Amino acid sequence: QMQLVQSGAEVKKPGASVEVSCKTSGFPFSEFHMHWVRQAPGQGLEWMGWISPNTGDTSYAQKFQGRVVMTRDTSISTFYMELSSLESDDSAIYYCARDSGPAYGGTFDIWGQGTVVAVSS
């Protein structure tokens, strides 16, 4: 069964950093890029960036440049997203989502269950 399992909810103070993990299973880790998407309460979906599992190359949305770092650990088939200098506006559900690859529309075909990040003083 192909799945992405994310780490648990986090509560952080403004100015802190948060790291969310995304463990993959049921498919070859090295064959699929991983995206990160967030959704603020009652809002739409916002793409944050993606990472290559093989090279670790990343591409980030301009909005998050300098504040987000995406990494992976190939030995445990896990991706990570760290967001720093948190503000209250960063309170959201954070999702990892697998890229299906160009042969299948290059879309997000499998999603993690989401990780709630709350930023509050």
Add this chain to the structure above:
Amino acid sequence: DIQMTQSPSSVSASVGDRVTITCRASQDVSTWLAWYQQQPGTAPKLLISAASSLQSGVPSRFSGSGSGTEFTLTISSLQPEDFATYFCLQSKSFPRTFGQGTKVEIK
């Protein structure tokens, strides 16, 4: 960046109704367009990729059409489990961008 504009933002419909949701792209995305369904408190679920390719296990009452800048998601006969929010996503270029969502509510 490619802007994705969805309409309507919400629709009230009854079981058995036909529902159509539109997504317009600010630039040509060819058929690099997907549709998602999101139930409250859950992750989005992929319904349709490449504008019109129905995902395995998705009921045939869902269909997608369009290319270029205008796309449509149609639910031919609304079922109780279809009341949810629907999003489009363009995967033609970076940054990936989503429509703002359409909430399908019970009339």
